[in-house]
Amino acid sequence: MTASPYLPLEARIADRHQESDTVFTLDLELTDAIARAAYRFEPGQFNMVYLYGVGEVAISIVSDPDDEHALGHTIRRVGRVTNGIAKLRKGDCLGIRGPYGRGWPVEEAQGRDVVLITGGLGCAPVVGVINYIVRRRDLFGHVTIIQGVKHSADLIWRGRYEQWATLPDTQVLLAADVAGPGWPWHQGRVTALLDQATLNPANTIVMMCGPEIMMRLTIDILLQRGIREQDIWLSMERNMQCAVGHCGHCQYGPQFVCKDGPVFCYPEVKALFGVSGF
Amino acid sequence: MDTILGPECMNSNEKIQGWMPRERFDELFGALSALGYTCYGPQVRDHAIVYARITSSGELPRGVTDAQQPGSYRLTHSEGGRWFDWANGPQALKPLLFAPRESLWRVARDAQGRLSFTPAAERPAKIALIGARACDLAALRLQDQHFLEGAYVDEAYAARRRNLLVVAVNCTRPASTCFCVSTGDGPRAASGFDIALTELDDGFVAEAGSPVGGEILGTLVFDAASRVQVKDADEAIAQGAQQQVRSLPSRNLRDVLFDNLDHPRWDDVAARCLSCGNCTSVCPTCFCHRETEEPQLDGTASGHLREWDSCFTQGHSYIHGLTVRAATRERYRQWLTHKLGSWHDQYGRSGCVGCGRCIAWCPVGIDIAEEATALHGGGK
Structure with a gap:
């Protein structure tokens, strides 16, 4: 620009x-x-x-x-x-x-079920694609929105989640590790919510963002449920200063998170995912 | 005497090599400055050979050579009084193009808090660098790829690069730390220069590597080098190649390194490494830099700069409260797996050009070739 x-x-x-x-x-x-x-x-x-x-x-x-x-x-x-x-x-x-950077694979997701899984402020990089899908609802299949927070007071956009839950063919699942008063949803890990999600592995695309440990555990469960690796997309975060692949801080093995990501297809980052120090 | 090294020699299959007698070397400075170039060349400063502004051959490091060992760089006397009888100093071409510190833009803030941004408008001088080595040219090629050939072009680098003319001098006296033969980058400068010289006792065998290099040599009107002179030059370079004692175990160590992320050698090297970042400063291909801010005290303006950074610093991998690489082991592993590993994915080759600077300038003498060999031989 x-x-x-x-x-x-x-x-x-x-x-x-x-x-x-x-x-x-x-x-x-x-x-x-x-x-x-x-x-x-x-x-x-x-x-x-x-x-x-x-x-x-x-x-x-x-x-x-x-x-x-x-x-x-x-x-x-x-x-x-x-x-x-x-x-x-x-x-x-x-x-x-x-x-x-590269955004979410919205075109690839068209006509398919979409599962959006976020943890903490990982909801921010994903809310844009949720809104995108909601506004163009008939282009997508079943939509599952899953968000987990440490403490129920950390949940932002409560009204939006409640509104999305009223939409047709849309499931909203929320969890808080620690639930304060008036928390009507699940208390515990976000990964536990996947049991409640209906997944059709043949036609599902998953988009997720959150702490890497949460994404790792979630990916394990998704793979067990039959979701294919290439249908899992995640948004990564590293130190970024130039944002154009020059300054070197955001390197993740061969990838520059700023320009090759921040959204990656899981197989692109799988080799180092979970290895501490990269 | 006819010009034998005009631009037309570039079109010829047969490389024409000229003979530049030592006593006429200073004509090169005249020719370059007539074309508007400021000359930079090797000189002795603070007991090291560095590239600095130069106007005559009298400033070259005459009768000086370098003795380099892991953790050691010393200048000593060399017999014969040659000018390029050394391997390399701590700098390559990197600081001339990728500035150690420079302004990216400035912002002014008015009384209403409105901001106006102005890009740095540096007009770089035309620089002719005399004395580049083959390893430095290989590194230059990699820096070009990084800063110029992606989706975004670094304008400051591009402007300086456009204005750079390179006079390479083939390396005939590698240091014990050199291993450019093993990386395939030297000691003969194969490309990336405008003029390449090979030093003999009484003068230089010269060849053009670009049309402008051919023009310059053409204006100097040299004789063709004799067959003996060309042979002597070739032998001097070949002899330099044979003197190299270090090597990397392979030109592509990517899979070996990424298959051995838990190798005990990482702990071993981390126990020696000071995480000082000297290796990344002297490395001619390391490109990391951080952005930093210099606000004026009166609150009306601020400068936005960039300066060299290193993956050996605490801040390099910082993200909101978390340091991805808190331990030296992880930082050294990041550096080596990148330099010898993921560079292949990013730029189609290793990021090491065999200059050996990181070995000599490491305060504790860590030897990249030795580390790579240990990781390579150790297996899983």
Whole structure:
């Protein structure tokens, strides 16, 4: 979108939602009208979000590609940059550049059952594709949405999950390792929810994002249930600074997560998946 | 005397080699500067040979050679007074193209908090580098692949690369740390240069590797090298090749390394490795860099820079509260499995060009060839 792949563009915070104590969503609008009109992305891609004077972080885009009013970014405040961004308010400016990386295989998923499995804030890189599917519901088969959190208070977008559960041919399964009062769903590991999911291995595609240990255990169960390796897609996370495959931080064996991923088909990352240190 | 090395020699199947008498070497500086080039060449600085600005042959490292061992680099006297009678210094061409630290862009912030971003607009000088080795040219090719030939082009690198002219000097005196024969990258510069020279006692056998190199040699109007001179040059290079004592066990160690991720040798090397990152700084192919910020104190502007990074640092694998490679074992394993392994997937060959710098400049003398051999021979 710019001559230098490293140069951000100014964006204004069009809206800000506090999702939980530590998680917030910024709807960002490029201030340059031409750049805003030209901007295109696919679910699962990410932007580099720049906080003035501090630095950049890679944040996945949670809004829908056809949503013209703003680009949604759901962020957990955890480090130097995100703690600073958390203090910004509606109307403030920051920089963004992108979109980067390979998104979810939405075309390959058409006509098939889709299982979306997320853990913690892994729901953010996946919510875009859930919205994408929900808005184009008749293009897809049965949809199963599974989300697990450590503590029930960590669940964001509760209303959305409740609304998705009302849709036809759509199953929503939620779990919290620790459930506070008023938690109507499963208490325990997200992996246990797979028992309740109806899986048709011949025609199912799985998309997942969450802690790697959770994804590993989930993949084991999926394979036992007959899901083929090539039907499992996952979004990976590594240190990203340039986002264009130059800076070297995000390497995962032969892959540059920023440009070859962040969404991978499981066989592409299988060799090192679960090996500590990569 | 007729020009024998014009651009037309590039079209000829038979490589024409000229003879540049030592006393006329300085004409090369004149020809390069007439074309607008600033010359960089080898010079002795702080007891090491580095590439720096140069205007005459008097500044070359005359009668100097390097003795390199694991963890050791020393300059000593060499008989005969040649100028390129050494293997290599800590730098390759990397710092000239992939700058150790440079600005990517600046941002200004006005009173309303509006931001305006401006890309760094460096206009690089035309640089002629004299004295590149075959290993350095192989590394240059790999850096070109990395920074120029993917989906995104690094403009700063590209601008400097466009302005670079390379005068290679074939290596006739490899160090004990060298193993370019085993990686297939030397000691003769086979491609990637504009001019290649081979030093003999009384002068240089010269050949052009590009049209512009041919033009330059053409303007200098040299005689053709005699058959004896060409033979002497070939023998000097071949002799250099024979002197190499190190080697990698194979040119493709990818499967061996990734099949041996739990090999005890990783613990062994980690116990010696200081995780200092010297190897990655002197490696001519290592490309990792981090982005960093330099805000002005008055809050009105900030600079966004990049600087060399290393997979041996704590920060390299940091993601929100987690360090993927906290232990030295994992960092060394990352470096070696990448350098000798996954480079094959990424760039079609190993990331090692056999220059041996990581061996000499390692403060504890870890030898990449020895480590690779131990991992290769050890099996599962």
